[in-house]
């Protein structure tokens with residue numbers, strides 16, 4: 378495990394290059410130059426029902442519409458993570474609600490992330506507006522995602538404010554460590570609409586830095602927790618992985634119903650009967666390393682309890 382002063386040094390180094398790295402400081406993407414409506418908006422293999430007969434037998438037009446919905450959902454999920462999970466944690470750090478965050482590098486880095494995430498919200502909202510207009514999906518509404526619901530349900534289990542705050546911190550760490558992989562898949566995909574790929578790629582460039590920021594931030598906070606708080610945090614830290622990997626079948630059901638897809642209920646029922654999370658396709662080695670690094674003994678127990686150790 379790094380020392381806290383090493384964490385501070387890493388965070389200083391990252392915040393010192395923020396101006397060069399941050400996408401908000403770059404020239405805005407020109408949608409008009411990148412739009413190619415002949416290409417699909419999203420990857421078919423990211424649909425949790427891609428092999429379901431009701432989807433396979435639908436017309437190409439319907440399949441394309443569903444892929445556009447997939448892209449809109451991807452953007453909504455991003456907005457949920459930024460506004461309901463990550464930015465609230467940055468706010469807590471700026472208000473010194475967590476211990477171990479008074480170092481100037483930490484304060485600066487939290488404001489950098491707050492700006493980055495706010496920019497990502499703007500980026501994906503604009504992208505969503507363009508897609509909705511282009512594909513006639515303006516009336517589609519976003520239900521709440523399981524990632525955010527999972528966090529809220531877990532917070533409701535506890536009385537103390539510090540417990541709720543540590544659940545939020547755990548959710549932000551897991552999101553920030555894994556969001557880069559999640560973005561990488563689309564940011565390198567030549568088969569989807571080039572504008573969508575460019576939006577995801579811009580986002581990914583910031584998230585690569587955020588992953589390292591959150592791994593260091595969490596060590597600074599953890600080192601100043603009481604032993605009761607440390608034990609609680611280690612127990613809770615692996616849980617958001619399940620919320621993050623959720624296939625969001627309820628959101629899909631709502632979206633398919635909203636576009637008038639006749640077999641929405643059937644798809645939902647059949648998919649629910651199978652695996653409801655994408656955990657198999659996620660490499661969570663980094664989370665295992667982080668938990669074990671924070672507390673080798675308790676970490677091992679916590680990961681085993683969550684079924685994350687072989």
Ligand SMILES: [Fe+2]
Nearest residue numbers: 459494497584
């Ligand atoms: Fe982001």
Ligand SMILES: [Fe+2]
Nearest residue numbers: 463553584587
């Ligand atoms: Fe981020």
